[in-house]
Amino acid sequence: MRNQIFLVKTAVLLFMVGSVQSLNGQALHQLPIKTVQNLHAFFKWSAQKKPIISGHRGGIVKGFPENSIATFENTLRYTPAFYEIDPRLTEDSVIVLMHDETLDRTTTGHGKVGDYTWAELKTLRLKDGQGNVTDHRIPTLTEAIDWARGKTVLNLDKKDVPFSMITAIIRQHKADAFVMLTVHTAEQALYYYKDNKDRMFSAFVKTPQAMADYEKAGIPWGQMIAYIGPDIKPENQEMYRLLHAKGVMCMISAAPTYDKLGSSNERAAAYRAIIKDGASVLESDLPIDVAEALRSSTSTKQ
Template identity: 60%
Template sequence: MKPKLLNYLALTAMLTLASAAGGLAQDRLNVLKIKTAKDLHAYFKYTGNDPVLIAGHRGGMVTGFPENSIATFENTLKHTPAFFEIDPRLTKDSVMVLMHDATLDRTTTGTGKLSNYTYEELKKFRLKDAEGNVTDFPIPTLSEVIEWARGKTVLNLDHKDVPLAMTAALIRKHKADAFVMLTVHSAAEMQYYLSQNKNHTFSAFIRNRKEYEDYEKANAPFSQMIAYIGPHVKPENKALYELLNKKGTMCMISAASSYDKLKTADERKAAYQAIAKDGASILESDLPIEAAEAVKEYTQKAHSKQRFFGKK
């Protein structure tokens, strides 16, 4: 075989291998290397030199990827490290599945109340994306999502219709307190969970001084929580940042009901950047990939928590 042909074939082979390697690299997930509840507390501890953390509200909402879906979580992690706020609900036969609404109509090919169906009956339905396109993705159980998340990310469980005791029991069953945290709407809810496991981590609604004082009076473990302070950048946030940051608590602003709704990408980018500049430690969004790109100077800064970030 002629040398020129051999060189051409060798070059073609090298380019093919490089292309394949590039494809594999692109498919790798940005993961959070959190192994213990103590690690989780350290990951969320406010230090004064932290990257802005990205939270995917219901996982994220991109064309072709429905909310509260494992496929969507994985798609988000291909682009950015993130943790995910998700929505457990109960089926007729008390299986915990992910579904934000009490009804199936908006997000699935089914109709009516979720609680009217057994899990077996739900298997025939498929999820829709935010634009109403039907996908091939099924409704996942919370147990499936917990096992998927192990070694990859952190799950923040919102409180819908699942009794607190059932939620606590499922986390205990999966030994998942290192990467599953709990949204609480009151200090009383937090105290209940702590009675079941003193190592739990929380996302607490603290939107004003009174709510802050309620948690303080209850001797809440501020080192084991983040604080959701609302959906907007506003002057009142400064007082909450000061109170909570002093206790080592990160503050989260969620753009899901506010800035995510802006019509243009440029408007949204400016809003996401304003959240980071305002002093929030965590940016929650329905559009976590877009939000992460907008604030990358804040997410990719040098920081002491680098040990928690990796690829898989």
């Protein structure tokens, strides 16, 4: 019976998560999302749903820089995932992907992103997490959107790009089915929601009061996941209970906390504990490691 259940689960997973080819012909995992309705349904909480992995800035692996298409592709070789990425403006108002306000940590350049034109930024090369210079360059948001279509979902963090420019580029590329927006407040969500009633959000909802704010603003619960923080803590249990009752998946980000544990075994145990505690979306700098930890946990239960 257990083997039959395992085979059924495997068949369902293969049906839901297909594969596409990368730029170099390698198979990539693919999220089953073609429409905004697919997007909303994919992120709707249920007790039976498998955990979803979010690659923070795409992930951190030697040789693969954060916020790069090469990194996005590399992660999808190992696991289905969606990506939290960081849009920033150049001096000539091109939206590029860069977490920091400055170039020094992640590129061969120096100074502020906004002090350079796109033509100037194209001459730079990206560094990986260990500071090694790679052959990869800074991508534009347009390039990331074009690449992501049919493969994954992009979650745009809030940086220095005006909201009006974000809505314009999503509309221009007809990308509402696979681009979602990080919002820190109900007011921010309302701006985007008024622009398009189909918008999907990764919303900061850490307290019952924050829930009340989103409720008052009229943001549909079926169009968000809730970021509730970076830690396992007793207060999370109330948020899981309240948000699950609304069908909302809850996200913990291990990037500032458990990703920094000293050994791979410690990190794997922490990732499994996050899911066991009640989270259904796990954001990490190490999405490939998260996938392996969760697979190992599932295999142990069979």
